[in-house]
Amino acid sequence: MNNFKFQNKTSIRFGKDRLEAELHDAVAQFGNNVLLVFGSGSIKKSGLYDRVIGLLSGMNVVELSDISPNPKISSVREGQALVKNHDIDVILAVGGGSVIDAAKVIASSKFYDADPWELVTDAAKRQTIEQLPLVDILTLSATGTEMNTGSVISNPDTHQKLGTYGPKTPAVSFLDPQLTYSVSKWQTAAGSIDIFSHLTEQYFDNGANDVTSGIMEGLYRAVIKNAPIALAEPDNYDARASLMWTATMSLNGLTNVGNQNGWTVHPIEHELSAYYDITHGVGLGIMTPRWMKHVLSDKTLPRFAQFGRHVWELTGTDKEVAHLAIQKTFDWIKSLEVPTTLPEVGIIDDTYFQDMAESSVMVGHLNHAAYVTLQVADVVHLFEEAMTDHDFSK
Amino acid sequence: MNNFKFQNKTSIRFGKDRLEAELHDAVAQFGNNVLLVFGSGSIKKSGLYDRVIGLLSGMNVVELSDISPNPKISSVREGQALVKNHDIDVILAVGGGSVIDAAKVIASSKFYDADPWELVTDAAKRQTIEQLPLVDILTLSATGTEMNTGSVISNPDTHQKLGTYGPKTPAVSFLDPQLTYSVSKWQTAAGSIDIFSHLTEQYFDNGANDVTSGIMEGLYRAVIKNAPIALAEPDNYDARASLMWTATMSLNGLTNVGNQNGWTVHPIEHELSAYYDITHGVGLGIMTPRWMKHVLSDKTLPRFAQFGRHVWELTGTDKEVAHLAIQKTFDWIKSLEVPTTLPEVGIIDDTYFQDMAESSVMVGHLNHAAYVTLQVADVVHLFEEAMTDHDFSK
Numbered sequence: 001m002n003n004f005k006f007q008n009k010t011s012i013r014f015g016k017d018r019l020e021a022e023l024h025d026a027v028a029q030f031g032n033n034v035l036l037v038f039g040s041g042s043i044k045k046s047g048l049y050d051r052v053i054g055l056l057s058g059m060n061v062v063e064l065s066d067i068s069p070n071p072k073i074s075s076v077r078e079g080q081a082l083v084k085n086h087d088i089d090v091i092l093a094v095g096g097g098s099v100i101d102a103a104k105v106i107a108s109s110k111f112y113d114a115d116p117w118e119l120v121t122d123a124a125k126r127q128t129i130e131q132l133p134l135v136d137i138l139t140l141s142a143t144g145t146e147m148n149t150g151s152v153i154s155n156p157d158t159h160q161k162l163g164t165y166g167p168k169t170p171a172v173s174f175l176d177p178q179l180t181y182s183v184s185k186w187q188t189a190a191g192s193i194d195i196f197s198h199l200t201e202q203y204f205d206n207g208a209n210d211v212t213s214g215i216m217e218g219l220y221r222a223v224i225k226n227a228p229i230a231l232a233e234p235d236n237y238d239a240r241a242s243l244m245w246t247a248t249m250s251l252n253g254l255t256n257v258g259n260q261n262g263w264t265v266h267p268i269e270h271e272l273s274a275y276y277d278i279t280h281g282v283g284l285g286i287m288t289p290r291w292m293k294h295v296l297s298d299k300t301l302p303r304f305a306q307f308g309r310h311v312w313e314l315t316g317t318d319k320e321v322a323h324l325a326i327q328k329t330f331d332w333i334k335s336l337e338v339p340t341t342l343p344e345v346g347i348i349d350d351t352y353f354q355d356m357a358e359s360s361v362m363v364g365h366l367n368h369a370a371y372v373t374l375q376v377a378d379v380v381h382l383f384e385e386a387m388t389d390h391d392f393s394k
Numbered sequence: 395m396n397n398f399k400f401q402n403k404t405s406i407r408f409g410k411d412r413l414e415a416e417l418h419d420a421v422a423q424f425g426n427n428v429l430l431v432f433g434s435g436s437i438k439k440s441g442l443y444d445r446v447i448g449l450l451s452g453m454n455v456v457e458l459s460d461i462s463p464n465p466k467i468s469s470v471r472e473g474q475a476l477v478k479n480h481d482i483d484v485i486l487a488v489g490g491g492s493v494i495d496a497a498k499v500i501a502s503s504k505f506y507d508a509d510p511w512e513l514v515t516d517a518a519k520r521q522t523i524e525q526l527p528l529v530d531i532l533t534l535s536a537t538g539t540e541m542n543t544g545s546v547i548s549n550p551d552t553h554q555k556l557g558t559y560g561p562k563t564p565a566v567s568f569l570d571p572q573l574t575y576s577v578s579k580w581q582t583a584a585g586s587i588d589i590f591s592h593l594t595e596q597y598f599d600n601g602a603n604d605v606t607s608g609i610m611e612g613l614y615r616a617v618i619k620n621a622p623i624a625l626a627e628p629d630n631y632d633a634r635a636s637l638m639w640t641a642t643m644s645l646n647g648l649t650n651v652g653n654q655n656g657w658t659v660h661p662i663e664h665e666l667s668a669y670y671d672i673t674h675g676v677g678l679g680i681m682t683p684r685w686m687k688h689v690l691s692d693k694t695l696p697r698f699a700q701f702g703r704h705v706w707e708l709t710g711t712d713k714e715v716a717h718l719a720i721q722k723t724f725d726w727i728k729s730l731e732v733p734t735t736l737p738e739v740g741i742i743d744d745t746y747f748q749d750m751a752e753s754s755v756m757v758g759h760l761n762h763a764a765y766v767t768l769q770v771a772d773v774v775h776l777f778e779e780a781m782t783d784h785d786f787s788k
Contacts, residue, residue: 001571001635003409008402014651015397177395210619210636211643214612222604241395242604245651249605254648257408257639309707310612 001209002258010147010169010252014245016178016237019137023055026172030133031089033060035082037103039067039095043139046182052094052137062086064106067095070154070161070273070280071102076116079106083132090133093170096140096191100170101151107132108166120153120164133171139179141243142191142281144198144251146173154274159355161274162363175248177240185231189336190281192227192243196220196329197265197284198250204295204303204371207260216255217310222246224311224332231336261371265291267364268379271356278345282338286345289330289392290385295372296322327393342386353383395603396652404541404563404646408639410572410631413531417449420566424527425483427454429476431497433461433489437533440576446488446531456480458500461489464548464555464667464674465496470510473500477526484527487564490534490585494564495545501526502560514547514558527565533573535637536585536675538592538645540567548668553749555668556757569642571634579625583730584675586621586637590614590723591659591678592644598689598697598765601654610649611704616640618705618726625730655765659685661758662773665750672739676732680739683724683786684779689766690716721787736780747777 013022027034034056043049053061062082067075082088083106093103109116111129119126138146145151149169154161183191202208203216223246229239249255268291269283296304305318308325315321330340339345357379361367366374374382407416421428428450437443447455456476461469476482477500487497503510505523513520532540539545543563548555577585596602597610617640623633643649662685663677690698699712702719709715724734733739751773755761760768768776 001409001632001639003412005405005407007405011399011401013399015395018397209632209639210616211613211639214615215609215643216612218608218610218612219605221608225604238395238603245395245603245605249609249648254643313703 002207002260004257006253006257008147008169008253009171011172012147012175012248013172014175016176018174018176019051019055023052023137023174026174027056027090027092027135028059030171033062033087033089035062035064035079035086035088035091035106037064037067037079037091037093037095037099037106039065039099042182043094048094048137048139048179052092056092060086062088067099067102069098070277071098073117073120073153073155075102076105076109076153079103080109080112080116083107083110088132090135093134093136094139096138097143097145100134100136100138100145101143101153103134103136104131104145104149104151104166105153105164107134117155120155120162123165126164127167131166131168134168135172135174136170137174137176137179138244140183140187140191141180141240141247142194144247146170146175147248147252152270159274159359161270175244177237177244180240180244181235183234185337186279188230188234189227189338190279190285191247192223192230192281192336193285193288193333193338194281195223195243195247195250197281197288199223199255200288201263201266202256202259203307204300205256205259205261206371207258209258212255212257212259213306216250219246219250219255220311227336262365262369264364264366264370264374267360267366268382270363271360272347275352275356276345276347278347282345285333285336285338286340286342286386287382289326289333290382292326292329293390293392294378294382294385296326297372300372323392323394327391330392341389342383350383353380357383396601396654398651400647400651402541402563402647403565405566406541406569406642407566408569410570412568412570413445413449417446417531417568420568421450421484421486421529422453424565427456427481427483429456429458429473429480429482429485429500431458431461431473431485431487431489431493431500433459433493436576437488442488442531442533442573446486450486454480456482461493461496463492464671465492467511467514467547467549469496470499470503470547473497474503474506474510477501477504482526484529487528487530488533490532491537491539494528494530494532494539495537495547497528497530498525498539498543498545498560499547499558501528511549514549514556517559520558521561525560525562528562529566529568530564531568531570531573532638534577534581534585535574535634535641536588538641540564540569541642541646546664553668555664569638571631571638574634574638575629577628579731580673582624582628583621583732584673584679585641586617586624586675586730587679587682587727587732588675589617589637589641589644591675591682593617593649594682595657595660596650596653597701598694599650599653599655600765601652603652606649606651606653607700610644613640613644613649614705621730656759656763658758658760658764658768661754661760662776664757665754666741669746669750670739670741672741676739679727679730679732680734680736680780681776683720683727684776686720686723687784687786688772688776688779690720691766694766717786717788721785724786735783736777744777747774751777
């Protein structure tokens with residue numbers, strides 16, 4: 001097992017109906033000037049906006065809305081002006097991963113006097129400056145951002161979608177599964193695939209150990225079981241709750257302690273999202289089985305066999321179990337009623353395959369830091385494979 | 395899934411050879427007056443004491459040694475005098491669970507002006523007072539105290555062994571698996587059974603959910619696999635590392651989020667340790683299979699079947715798998731070369747069975763707060779069952 005440091009101070013408030021008793025104090029402990037960050041009008045439609053505003057009464061609340069999926073640097077820039085001009089003390093983010101991701105970078109931008117895109121492109125710079133405390137109310141189970149330091153920010157001008165890490169996790173995260181009852185089938189599926197993919201990025205790692213592997217196998221089974229239930233019964237509390245807590249536990253730093261490799265499918269998918277603005281989880285679902293099939297080899301066979309036995313509860317020879325596990329992965333994604341090829345999400349030709357492959361290899365360090373290293377030609381091949389469906393079972 | 399709050403701020407420093415680079419600053423951040431707490435002379439024999447003293451050079455170090463297994467309130471009283479008289483800023487505990495447990499209560503006792511036994515017996519009192527920061531260097535994989543708020547303190551005068559919880563987890567915990575190479579077979583086995591028992595107390599709970607269950611199933615497999623390896627090869631780094639991190643992860647609050655029941659086998663074993671001062675993990679190993687057999691019923695069958703399938707990787711009908719899982723549990727404990735009956739640890743008659751059963755039911759609330767509630771007569775029965783070995787497979 002490799003050496004690691006771990007510390008995560010986020011205060012989790014999980015469950016039903018906690019906001020009325022706890023939100024005001026959770027925010028007010030940090031000051032009176034609040035920037036409320038949210039996305040589209042859905043929290044207004046659901047009544048959550050009114051609840052939150054009511055609970056913040058007496059505080060100075062400035063609003064930043066319209067944070068989009070694949071959040072854009074333009075929103076962060078708007079936020080930077082607000083936190084500076086209103087001397088904001090604390091940010092309250094209400095929404096899914098995109099809203100919270102943007103809020104984290106805005107939280108840093110108060111202490112930076114130039115364009116915040118530089119905080120995204122220069123990893124070291126953001127670590128040296130302060131970050132406002134962030135309280136969030138999560139409305140989508142997917143990214144795990146509610147208990148980690150990461151954000152992913154897009155810059156359409158440069159076709160870039162990049163990860164950035166601040167010095168702090170959110171101070172307080174409210175996780176009420178009921179707030180995800182209204183999440184569409186599409187977003188529920190995409191979020192579940194995102195959870196599955198986070199596990200995959202960390203499970204297939206040359207530094208993975210017995211402890212993190214066992215934990216992740218349990219988390220895999222939880223998302224595999226509960227995603228279809230949540231799709232069929234949107235207000236099934238236990239299924240929504242399992243997805244929500246699995247999402248958080250799958251990316252709060254505990255599942256990758258001691259890991260040594262970088263991620264692979266996320267950097268590849270980020271190119272698809274950056275070029276075509278497709279739904280992140282759907283892109284991951286398209287690319288994951290292709291990547292698994294491509295990297296299955298004599299060397300990786302034992303790991304895929306363990307994945308098949310402990311995650312998919314398969315029996316048989318290593319080879320049988322490994323192939324069948326990849327097929328099961330594909331079948332599970334397809335069962336969530338999302339597209340499984342690139343043409344189904346509107347990517348009908350190879351115009352950007354080379355550009356996207358080059359960028360993913362460079363940004364993701366895929367040619368030297370991945371579980372199985374990939375060259376540009378490998379990534380182009382994966383995109384080509386994703387043009388049609390396949391048999392993954394052998 | 396039940397509502398829960400979770401926050402754990404401990405900074406974990408896991409792995410080889412970190413002390414030289416990190417210990418001084420980890421302690422000095424809290425002040426210059428240090429109480430160094432340790433157990434017997436084993437850290438002097440191993441050279442760890444000299445390393446630590448060297449790294450604390452320039453600081454005012456006061457020592458409290460001779461903390462015993464099943465740590466006694468007398469040691470806490472000694473520590474209280476030292477933290478008050480020397481105006482201690484920070485405690486450095488070097489040792490296993492007993493040393494760290496005692497150090498935590500000493501950390502509270504600085505802010506209490508009466509007998510610290512009252513902090514153990516009155517749960518609420520300790521939560522309202524301050525607690526000195528604690529840094530620890532763990533030398534035994536077992537209790538999980540390095541990342542939780544709990545301690546277990548014994549009072550031989552009153553035959554009591556009680557749990558107590560402070561407001562804070564350790565500030566910094568150094569977990570170097572190499573420091574457990576010299577742990578005896580006996581203590582390695584006992585520690586591993588302690589880990590297994592912590593999982594069992596939390597896994598068999600009427601509030602357990604898919605997420606915590608899956609995580610625990612992975613942790614179970616990690617301890618089951620690695621304990622025999624560590625027994626056979628005391629300096630197998632990966633086995634020692636897996637046991638160490640499994641111990642921490644099994645009792646840092648993440649495995650029982652949403653749980654609703656209290657523990658059962660620990661309160662029963664605490665009576666054995668309090669009356670006979672036997673090794674805690676060994677007592678747990680004796681009582682666990684008896685408890686499992688006793689509470690297996692039509693109602694609990696599905697849970698035991700899940701335990702058998704996901705932990706022991708068994709196949710068959712629910713009933714077959716459940717019984718076989720209990721036998722497997724017994725066999726695994728026996729394979730660790732520890733006693734599996736009470737007479738083997740010197741408890742040769744039933745003199746205290748009634749007293750111990752009454753106390754465990756009262757202290758552990760077993761008659762109303764357990765996974766399967768137990769009356770005094772049930773616990774007496776479990777002690778009787780533990781007088782000889784049995785077939786647990788049907």
